[in-house]
Amino acid sequence: MSTEPKTTTIRVSFVTRDKIAKLAEQEGKSMTAVIDDAIKERERNLRWQKVAEQMERTRREDPEGWAEYLAEQDLWLGGPSPTGRIAPEWEGVITPPEGGRADQAG
Numbered sequence: 001m002s003t004e005p006k007t008t009t010i011r012v013s014f015v016t017r018d019k020i021a022k023l024a025e026q027e028g029k030s031m032t033a034v035i036d037d038a039i040k041e042r043e044r045n046l047r048w049q050k051v052a053e054q055m056e057r058t059r060r061e062d063p064e065g066w067a068e069y070l071a072e073q074d075l076w077l078g079g080p081s082p083t084g085r086i087a088p089e090w091e092g093v094i095t096p097p098e099g100g101r102a103d104q105a106g
Contacts, residue, residue: 048090049093052090
């Protein structure tokens, strides 16, 4: 029995194929690995987008629950960052308000 994963063929434009090939060459990976990495990154971005949307909905629709969340977050994290910076995975997903807390963006 083979341990190789089953494969299939997908149609992409020549331009897309060439971009994948170029990235694969630059990174020293197979074209399949480049595509797998791109899919993982897209899935990660979609998860964070969903989290941001859920947080915004909670902030908007349940102000009391949002306040409780922020209070609990302060207990765990020790309060808002004095620098106003946010975690790298949130950059581009939320925008901290000027002079405010990053978790109150929206």
